[in-house]
Amino acid sequence: MHPLAERISNQDERALAKAISTVENDSEEKLELLKDIHPMTGRAHYIGMTGSPGAGKSSLVNRLITYLRKQSLTVGVVAVDPTSPFSGGALLGDRVRMAEHFTDPGVFIRSMGTRGSLGGLSRTTKETVRLMDAFGFDVILIETVGVGQSELDIMKIADTIAVVLNPGSGDVVQVFKAGIMEIADLFVVNKADLSGVPKLLAELESMLDIVKHDAPWRPPIVKTVSVRNEGLEELWEKMQIHFAYSKKSGEREARRKTSLEREVIEVVHAEMMKKLVEQEESRDKSWIEEVTSGSVDPYSAAVRLLEDYVGRQSLRGRGWEGEKERSFDGEG
Ligand SMILES: Nc1nc2c(ncn2[C@@H]2O[C@H](COP(=O)(O)OP(=O)(O)OP(=O)(O)O)[C@@H](O)[C@H]2O)c(=O)[nH]1
Ligand SMILES: [Mg+2]
Known part of the structure; x- marks a missing residue:
């Protein structure tokens, strides 16, 4: 067995960090490593969070980590995000909170920027998710910015795909055009403290009536104000309901199959x-x-x-x- 795989199975965080660098650098030994960790994967709940730039994905991820830690769940995070919380964007309070997570052994956060591009960003991201899964995190959050083809591609590894929208942003049309409507399992109306929420909800519902009228799963819509920790409990509840549905209906297996293929x-x-x-x-x-x-x-x-x-x-x-x-x- 690859020595890093062995150490990952013993929950050695430094080995996990090294393994991620191995996939990022597209090293010779990468395939052997991935082969060895593969049998350890398949347990975690992969959650994709996508949405327009500035929609509040990082704030949500950040608050969700805190929430999940209180439920004694461990969390891995892959942020495919050129503007990571450390390079700007997030409020100072969020940065401090994010920094706190770094010293928590139950949390592992990795930002994928251009570094991930040697083996292709999408592939590297997915391989990082697999490594985190093998390590044994209960939940793996994958943050991607934007709604382009490569984000869609990355999102397809997720068991539950949450799309983050804001009131007054015209996001719904974008999401519809980009084909995100079809793959979304859950909508998060974040910044629900701003005006325009009823309009956004109405737009979203009528789009769902069209796109999902005969689908077995109609994506629920959750309102959140991440900066005030509002709606997180409901968000997590809906994510879990979706995961349970996905396992029971065979949807998770089907996605896993497609993903592995x-x-x-x-x-x-x-x-x-x-x-x-x-x-x-x-x-x-x-x-x-x-x-x-x-x-x-x-x-x-x-x-x-x-x-x-x-x-x-x-x-x-x-x-x-x-x-x-x-x-x-x-x-x-
Ligand atoms: N009013 C309000 N502002 C929010 C809320 N959530 C996030 N913000 C603000 O929105 C801005 C962007 O938040 P981020 O969490 O960085 O958004 P993001 O989607 O991760 O952004 P990118 O990664 O750059 O695409 C920050 O200034 C946040 O403080 C909210 O619920 N209400
Ligand atoms: Mg972000």
Whole structure:
């Protein structure tokens, strides 16, 4: 067994930190480490928190940590957040509170910024979640900012996806357009101390009537004022109800299956790319000139690279025979 995996199974926080660096740096030993921790995963409740910049996700995560610790639950946090609470954004009070969590052995917080990009931010984030799961945290909170494709992708690892909205922000239309409505399990109307709450609730309900009219789970809407600790109890209650529903209905299993399937493909994709780049770096990349001069089209060049990589036989019969004889001089 990988020594870090062994130490993670003994709840060694320094080993967890090192393991996360290993996946961030896309180290050689990463796959072996992930392989060894895999049997230890599957117990934690993964909760995704997403929403527009400044919606109050970090404040909510922060307050939720305090709340969960009072219930004797341990919490891992992955903040995919270039503006972490330490680089600005959050109020001083929140920063102090966040700092308190750092000395609590029942809490582990990791920010993923550009550091996570060596192996791809989305993949690194998911692998970090798996490591935290293996460590044994009861709840893992994943904060992502924005509602773009990579956030959606990261969110899909979660058992429960909470979307944080604000009154007076026009968020609903954004969320609808980005396809978040379909994947949300729960809506949090944060900053419920501001005006415009009834309007937002009405908009949200009518969107849900359309999008979720025949869905087995209608996402509940919870109002919170995170800066005043209001609504946290109800938020946690709804998260747990969703988790219970998800386990009972088979939804959790289905998501886990899809998620693992995607992870396998991602690993294959990333490892193949690495090998392909290695292969090309050791060669003269003559195709660059052929493609730019127009003597070879990009598609034939791509297939040629692939064929060299996987071996010619494997791509036969896909309509490419003959093409290469025409496209590449001589050695087809
Ligand atoms: N009035 C009010 N302000 C809030 C509430 N929750 C958060 N805020 C404020 O909103 C601002 C943004 O809060 P964050 O928690 O940093 O929001 P975030 O969604 O994590 O922001 P990014 O990570 O930068 O996208 C801060 O100034 C908070 O104090 C709330 O319930 N009411
Ligand atoms: Mg934040």
